[in-house]
Amino acid sequence: MKLAVVGGGSTYTPELxxxxxxxxxxLPVGELVLIDPAAERLELIGGLARRIFARxxxxxxxxTTSDLDAGVEGADAVLIQLRVGGQAARLQDETWPLECGxxxxxxxxxxxxxxxLRTVPVVLDIAERVRRASPDAWIIDFTNPVGIVTRALLKAGHKAVGLCNVAIGFQRRFAALLDLAPADIHLDHVGLNHLTWELGVRRGGPDGEDLLPRLLADHGEAIAGDLRLPPALLDRLGVVPSYYLRYFYAHDEVVRELATKPSRAAEVAAMERELLALYGDPALDEKPELLARRGGAFYSEAAVDLAASLLGGGNGGGPAVQVVNTFNNGTLPFLPDDAVVEVQARVDGSGPRPLAVPALxxxxxxxxxxVTAYEDLALDAALRGGRERVFRALLAHPLVGQxxxxxxxxxRLLAHNKEHLPWA
Structure with a gap:
């Protein structure tokens, strides 16, 4: 089995x-190719990767290779985890919106x-090259914004599934609080990428006992602390929102916080410099503890489970149930079929098939x-460009709306992204 990782020079890669x-x-990987244009960085991470395998x-x-076409040739699955513009672009994304409140x-x-806007054209180009080199390969997208990127891939006809680590993070956290094995926890995880709620926490499977009321009664304060939301709000909702919902439920508070402290991008950039220095140590043969602070916790487990299911090895060779991003196809009846939702799905070699979800x-x-309407306009802007399309997408976003x-x-968006948007 051959797997390729586009963006293999990411500091995330040792987790994978x-x-x-x-x-x-x-997931019996026979060959793993790490692909990245940053050759020096790629060799550092490639060396550590070989030492981890050896240990x-x-x-x-x-x-390792900087040649995308050669790297993906003959691959059974290609994982995409890239950041167009690097941490410098992220720093801008986290800064100029604050100027507008x-x-x-x-x-x-x-x-x-x-x-x-920066990412969709690049990922679509990569996907077309994967299709030419390995037409049967699955594309697993971990590149944000996962929902929009996955929708672009699927609408272009690619064999693609979007993956996020939010659900597996909740699963592991809830399992620890309930003193259960993670495999015993099934989430009624419903929504869009980075806009989801846990409507149920079930023991054993989709039809199992719902432990969510007990979880909130016994551990609501701790969960609220993790989310940085008031415990009283969780009591009123009776569900567990993704931590990204804080940007909606406490938007103005978050803006005030962000205006008075260093950006996450600056923190991550400093962390990446430290990680790369560690990765260059020839004695290091395991992922360092610092990597846990970088983000992406449990990404590797989720990626392995998804790839194994798509390639015929999930749960001992059969299909597996996992949270993925895929076409709605009636799962949420109030959305178009070609919207991309993030829900539990049964995954096998034919792809994901969403399970029935509770009414929202x-x-x-x-x-x-x-947000689905915004994502539709955002994808249109990413595919066709144009200032007016950018404006329409922003006007449609519930956090903008004026x-x-x-x-x-x-x-500001166009001024800060000219080098990445040829049409700007």
């Missing part, structure tokens, strides 16, 4: 390598739109519909 090494019985006794071959965040609001309260379905604010954000 560690998962491949530990879970080799689930854990994994027999697979790890190679809007949240500065890399996937949510105006910053998220900027990232989508209008409190949630209204916001999902609103014409003068959308104008100011449009001007």
């Amino acid at each position: 390598i560690d998962g491949f090494a530990r879970l080799r019985d689930t 854990q006794g994994h027999p697979g071959l790890i190679t 809007c949240v500065g965040q890399e996937t949510t609001g105006a910053g998220g739109l900027a990232k989508a 309260d209008p409190l949630y379905s209204g916001l999902v519909s609103h 014409a003068d604010r959308a104008e100011g954000l449009t001007d």
